[in-house]
Amino acid sequence: MFIYALKRIFGMIPTLIIVLVAVFMFVHLLPGDPAALVAGPDADGATIELIRHQMGLDRSLPEQFMHYVVNLLQGDFGTSLRINQPVSRLIAERFFPTMMLTVTSMVWAIVFGLVVGIISAVWRNKWPDHLGMSVAVSGISFPAFALGMVLIQLFSVYLGWLPSIGASSWQHYILPSITLGAGVAAIMARFTRASFVEVIKEDFVRTARAKGLSEERVINKHVLRNALIPVVTMMGLQFGTLLGGSIVVEAVFSWPGMGSLLIDSVNMRDYPVIQGLILLFSLEFLLINLAVDLLYGAINPAIRLK
Incomplete structure (x- = not known):
């Protein structure tokens, strides 16, 4: 039974990787600019660009994905844009x-x-x-x-x-x-x-x-x-x-x-x-x-x- 359980657990790894990629791409394909939402409706272009840099949105998608995975492994799901609290909380x-x-x-x-x-x-x-x-x-x-x-x-x-x-x-x-x-x-x-x-x-x-x-x-x-x-x-x-x-x-x-x-x-x-x-x-x-x-x-x- 132990060997059977190990096979099933290791079999989840490819599926989990696919899920991670799919979730990451799905959110990045949604309409709207997260940096603009954080900055507010009255923010100018420079402020939005500064927030985009702080959020890491100016990096390439592979770099953002690796940063996202590393944070997930540390238990960091990011911070809510709406109330500025950790998503995990x-x-x-x-x-x-x-x-x-x-x-x-x-x-x-x-x-x-x-x-x-x-x-x-x-x-x-x-x-x-x-x-x-x-x-x-x-x-x-x-x-x-x-x-x-x-x-x-x-x-x-x-x-x-x-x-x-x-x-x-x-x-x-x-x-x-x-x-x-x-x-x-x-x-x-x-x-x-x-x-x-x-x-x-x-x-x-x-x-x-x-x-x-x-x-x-x-x-x-x-x-x-x-x-x-x-x-x-x-x-x-x-x-x-x-x-x-x-x-x-x-x-x-x-x-x-x-x-x-x-x-x-x-x-x-x-x-x-x-x-x-x-x-x-x-x-x-x-x-x-x-x-x-x-x-x-x-x-x-x-x-x-x-």
Whole structure:
């Protein structure tokens, strides 16, 4: 398992280099002059040129990229153009609320998706299957921002049970996590059902039943392990989807996370913050894929030999 993990970690290095180059070039291709933004609208050309020199923008792109990479290795993501604070500090302040919201949404989405998917597969073409898949289709079809506004109107405005903005208590996580995780839960339910139905039809499952094993033992010992392999891959992909989808949900609920920080930075053309957030989101995707690969190998040891 250790050798397998090392192979996957070293395999991330080329992808990480490509991500670094892509993020660097993306920000430099955005319209606008960062030096002019820092100098202000009333600055003259000489002042702008002086600030451009101080920011290193008068260097060639390869020189700027090497300076950027060296600073990253030292933990320096640059300084915000808007409030003149280190980007790493701004991201650190917003990281925990976003990660907690994402993890909370993913936990209930996985539990709900697996339970509904397994029940639908075991009782396929019966009323539990029809009910579960109807709920799943509804979850996929309803946009996250619309669901969020409906939940706010119902539980915050009409009933007054739950808060609609902020992140200061566990009650604040309920509505945003439901909004963020609804689509993922629906996808997980449908994917789990399809995976279990496919495995249930295999010969080794029929053999286990022919031996007289109980249905519970057949599902838990023979079906579950094999059906979970593609489901684990889907979990990793959907976790990455949640990180991206949190931007919209955070805007709806005024959530103090990285998504709202990214929206504010784009509106204010705060390029260092945009660059740092995009790089962090990309790195999180890479780490999620690594975790999925390792979990994949733990579930199916034969994969480690490939």
